[in-house]
Amino acid sequence: xxxxxxxxxxxxxxxxxxxxxxxxxxxxxxxxxxxxxxxxxxxxxxxxxxxxxxxxxxxxxxxxxxxxxxxxxxxxxxxxxxxxxxxxxxxxxxxxxxxxxxxxxxxxxxxxxxxxxxxxxxxxxxxxxxxxxxxxxxxxxxxxxxxxxxxxxxxxxxxxxxxxxxxxxxxxxxxxxxxxxxxxxxxxxxxxxxxxxxxxxxxxxxxxxxxxxxxxxxxxxxxxxxxxxxxxxxxxxxxxxxxxxxxxxxxxxx
Numbered sequence: 437x438x439x440x441x442x443x444x445x446x447x448x449x450x451x452x453x454x455x456x457x458x459x460x461x462x463x464x465x466x467x468x469x470x471x472x473x474x475x476x477x478x479x480x481x482x483x484x485x486x487x488x489x490x491x492x493x494x495x496x497x498x499x500x501x502x503x504x505x506x507x508x509x510x511x512x513x514x515x516x517x518x519x520x521x522x523x524x525x526x527x528x529x530x531x532x533x534x535x536x537x538x539x540x541x542x543x544x545x546x547x548x549x550x551x552x553x554x555x556x557x558x559x560x561x562x563x564x565x566x567x568x569x570x571x572x573x574x575x576x577x578x579x580x581x582x583x584x585x586x587x588x589x590x591x592x593x594x595x596x597x598x599x600x601x602x603x604x605x606x607x608x609x610x611x612x613x614x615x616x617x618x619x620x621x622x623x624x625x626x627x628x629x630x631x632x633x634x635x636x637x638x639x640x641x642x643x644x645x646x647x648x649x650x651x652x653x654x655x656x657x658x659x660x661x662x663x664x665x666x667x668x669x670x671x672x673x674x675x676x677x678x679x680x681x682x683x684x685x686x687x688x689x690x
Contacts (some may be wrong), residue, residue, distance in 0.1 A: 437464035438682035440690070443674050444469045444616065444659040457549045458489065459532040459671055465680055467492040469475075469657045472519075475510040484514060488684050491516040492655050493589070493614050497568055498524050498538070504545045512552035518613045519549070519653075520557040520589040522569040534570045537582040557587035557613045560594050564627070565584045574604045587613035591659070593620060593630060602646060603680055609650045610665070616657045617681060626663040633658070634675050641684045648688055654679060 439553050442466060448456050451475075460468070475482065475494065484491065490515045493596045495509045500522045516637060526534035542556070549556050559571050560577040571577040574595040581588045588608045592615065598604060619636035632638050644656075658677045665673045 438656075438685050438690070439466065440655045440685065441465060441678055441681060442467035442469040442655055443655045444495075444657050445471050446495075446671060447658070447665070447674060449661075451662045452543075453477055453483060454560065457483055459674070460489070463675060464673075465529055465678070466490060466566070467655055469493045470495070470516075472496045472507045472510075474491060475507070475514065481514070493520055495519075496521050498542065500521065501541055501544050504542065505548060506557075508545060508549050508552055508554050514553050517589065518557055518589070519556045520559055520614060522561060522565065523558060524569070525567045525569060526570050527568070531570060531576075531589075535583060536582050538570065538580070542584055542586070555587055555613050557581070557589045557590050557611075558584070559589035559616070562589065562594050574598055574601070574608065578604065578608050581608075581611055582640075587611045587618065589614040590640060591616040592640065592643055593618045593659070596620070596643070601643075603641070605646055606650060606681045609647060609652060610645070613654055614654060614657060615647065615654070616659045618659055618677075619658050624664070628662040630660055630662045630663050631662075632660060632668070632677045632680070634676070635664075638682070641687070642679070644681075644684055645688055648690060656685075658675070 463534045470487050494511045494516050563572040569584045571580050588611050617631045619631040619638050621631050621636040660673050
């Protein structure tokens with residue numbers, strides 16, 4: 437399996453760490469993509485130390501600076517590279533007001549994260565998550581990241597159909613710290629409707645070609661959830677996805 441791949445822990449949500457480790461080991465994965473609630477799991481540190489895993493990213497739903505500070509501290513203790521976030525919802529605010537509120541709230545944590553050696557980022561996510569996020573296009577995500585002084589996590593599933601995707605990716609790349617991959621089968625309405633890379637219509641390999649040519653040097657995280665994944669079986673879906681993306685990366689000379 438390609439060394440730059442990880443599998444988002446939400447893919448195996450509800451599975452004990454020991455069982456997840458068995459899957460990671462069988463897949464040949466060494467990078468971990470965790471959820472902040474997992475950082476306190478008693479078996480996590482011994483697992484990382486014993487098997488030489490690196491914690492590439494930790495997902496966090498932003499609610500307050502105090503809570504983010506605790507996540508930064510716990511993530512830093514594990515040598516985590518990036519904490520990436522959903523921003524929290526806007527409530528009764530318009531987008532600009534909500535963006536300013538987020539920037540002000542996260543600002544005190546920027547120096548703390550830098551001191552701890554942990555980068556902060558935000559990702560793009562569907563407007564279906566408007567109750568917990570305000571950046572629903574890659575364009576808005578880049579704008580907010582530039583305002584807040586944080587990085588970007590590109591979830592290709594949520595932006596592949598945007599106008600001028602190539603231009604947006606070029607703009608995002610200098611601050612892109614993680615990339616998430618999955619596929620979409622046209623006409624699938626069974627949310628969250630993600631598919632194994634290679635099974636759908638998203639132009640994953642051309643996207644990979646662009647980001648690699650643009651100097652992207654970090655990981656690729658597979659986030660595989662939804663009815664298609666469950667029907668096939670999580671492990672089998674992940675195995676096929678990792679093999680497909682590994683093949684793409686090798687074809688691209690990585």
